[in-house]
Amino acid sequence: MEQLLPRFLEYVGIDTQSDPYSKSTPSTEKQLKLAKKLVTELHTIGMEEVSIDANGYIMATLPSNMEKEVPTIGFIAHMDTTPDFTGKNVSPQIIKEYDGGDIVLNKGKEIVLSPDYFPELLQYKGQTLITTDGTTLLGADDKAGVAEIITAMEYLREHPEIKHGKIRVAFTPDEEIGRGAHKFDVKKFGAEWAYTIDGSQIGELEFENFNAASATIKIKGKSVHPGYAKDKMVNAIHIANQFLSLLPPNEVPEKTEGREGFFHVHKIKGEIEEAEIELIIRDHDAQHFEARKQLLKDIAGKLSDRFGDFIELNIENQYFNMREKVEPVFHIVEIAEEAMKSLDIEPILKPIRGGTDGSQLSFMGLPCPNIFAGGHNFHGKYEYVPLESMQKAVEVIVKICEFTAIQIK
Template structure:
C-alpha cells in the first residue's frame, strides 16, 4: 500500500490525453508511454500472462490460489485522460492533513479550490489530498483506478494467505473519447464478469448509465454583400442560432441531475457560408432517449422547411444503459456492495451521469458494474483525489476477490 501514492504520481505525470479527431487506436501516440511502463510493472509485481496488443490494450493474470472452481473475475481501468482540458506537464500537489479551508492551487493565477464551492471537500478534512497546480487536469480519471488495481494485485501476490480465484486485469486506451471498449477482446480476457474502477467519490457503486449519442449539425449558407443581401443572403450562423433556440432550454447539464437527461452543445463554429454544431444526447430511459433523437430530427426538418435544405444532421449512437445486462446477474453488484461494507464503506448506489467502458463491455458479453476510484471534479483544473479513498478502493478490490472465492462452495 505504501507504493500507491508514488505509483499514482508517476502515472499522472505521464501525458496520455486522447484525441477524438484521430482515427488511430490509441488515438494518441503518447498513450503508449504509460502503456509500456505498465507492462513492465505488471511483470515486476509478479503477474502472469502479461500482454499488450497492437492497439495498446493491456491484459494480465493473477492465477487462482484455491483448489476449487471459482469464477474468473476482472478489474478494468483506462489509461487516457480527457481532451477537455490540458493533461500536459501535470504537476500534482500533495496536501497532507487537509484543514477544511481553501486550497490555493496557483497563487499567480489566483486559482483556488474552495469548500465554499466544492462542498465535498469538507468530508475529507484531516486526510491527504492530491490536487492539480491549477493549470492542468489531474488525471485521477482514471489513473487512480489504474494505480488501485496494480496496487491490489501486488498486495495479493505478497499475501498468498488471502484466497481468491483467477483474476484478470486490463487497461484500455481512449475511454474518454468513447472508444475504450471498441477493440477490447472479451474472449481473450476470459472473465465471467468484471468491474471498472472508474467511479468518483468513495462508496460509489453503479450498474446503470446514460444511453448516449452524438450529433453533428452542419448549416450551409450563402454569402452576399450585406448592403445588398435582402432575400439573397443565407446566414449559416443565424440558422445555427435558431437551431439552438429550438432546443429545450432547461434540458442541459447545468440544469439537470439524477435520472434527468439532456442535450449538451459542446462545440460550435461558423461563418456565413458554413456553421457547425456538435452536441451529445444523454438519457437513462431508452424511450426518452429515442424521443430526444427524434426531436433533433424534427427541429432540423422545421428549419429546412423554413429556409430551404440548408441543414444536415448526422446522429451516431455511442453506448447504451448497461442495467439490462447487469440485472440478470445482480449477485455481482451484491458482492461489491458486501465488499465495501466489510471494509467500512457505506455504498452509494446510483446511476452514472456519464458513460463507462463497462457499458459497452456489458453489451459485448462481459457484465461490468462500476466501482469508485475516489476522484472529484474530473476533466478540469479543480480535480482532486483523497489518498485515503484510493486506499479504500484497493481494499475493496482485494475483498471482492476474496468474497468471490469464499461464496463458491
C-alpha cells in the first residue's frame, strides 16, 4: 500500500490528454508513454499474460490461487485525461492533515480551493489531500483508478493467504472522448463481469448512467453587403442564435441533478457565411432521451421552414444506460456493496451523471458497474483526491476478489 501515493504521482506527471478530433486509436500518441510504463510495472509486480495491442489497450492476469473453479472477474480504468482542461506539467500539492479551511492552489493567480464553494471538502478534514497547483487538472480521473488497481493486484500477490479466483485487469485509452471501449476485446479479456474504478467520492457504487448522444448543427449563410442586405443576406450566426434560443433554458448541466437530463452546448463558432454548434444530449430515461433528439430535429425543421434549407443536423449515439444489462446479474453489485460495508464504507448507490467504459462494455457482453476512485471536481483546476479514499478503493478491490471466491460453494 505504501507505493500507492508515489505510483499515482508518477502517473499524473505524464500528460495523457485525449483528442476528440483525432481519428487514430489512441487519439494521442502521448497516451502510449503511460501505457508502456504500465506494461513494465505489471510485469514487475508479477502479473501474467501482460499484453498491449496496437490500439493501446492493456490487459493482464492475476492467476487464481484456489483449486475450485471461481468466476473470472475484472477491473478496468482509463489512462487518458479530458481534453476540456490541460493535463500538461501537472504539479500536485500534498496537503497533510487538512484543517478544513481554504487551500491556496496558486497564490500568484489567486486560485483558492474553498469549502465555502466546495462544502464536500469538510468531510475530509484531518486527511491527506492531493490537489493541483491551480494551472492544470490533477488527473485523478482516472489515474487514481489505475494506481488503485495496480496496487490492489500487488497486494494480492504479496498476500497469498487471501484466496481469489482468476482476475483480469485492463487499462484503456480515450475514455474521456467516448471511445474507451470501442476497440476493447471482450472475448480476449475473458471475464464474466468487471468493475470500472472510475467514480468520484468514497462509497460511490453505480450501475446506471446517462443515455448519451452528440449533435452537430452546421448552418450555411449568404454574405451580402449590410447596406444592401434586405431580403438577400442569410446570417448563419443569427440562425445559430435562434436555434439555441429554442432549447429549454433550464435543461442544462448547471441547473440539473440526479436523473434529470440536459442539453449541453460545449462549442460554437460562426461567421455570416457559416456557423456551427456542437452539443451533447444526456438522459437516464430512454424515452426522454429519444424525445430530446426529436426536439433537435423539430427545431432544425422549424428554422428550415423559416430561413430556407440552410441547416444540417447530425446526431450520433454515444452510449446507453447500462442498468438494463446489469440488473439481470445484480449479484455483482451486491458483492461490491458487501465489500464496502465490510470496510465500514457506506455504499452510495446513485446514477452516474456521465458515462464510463463500463456503460459500453455492458452492452458488449461484459456487465460492468462503476466503483469510486476517490477524486472530486474532475476536469478542472479544482480537482483533488484524498489519499485515504484511494487507500479504501484498493481495499474494496481486494475485498471484491475475496468475496467473489467466498460466495462460490
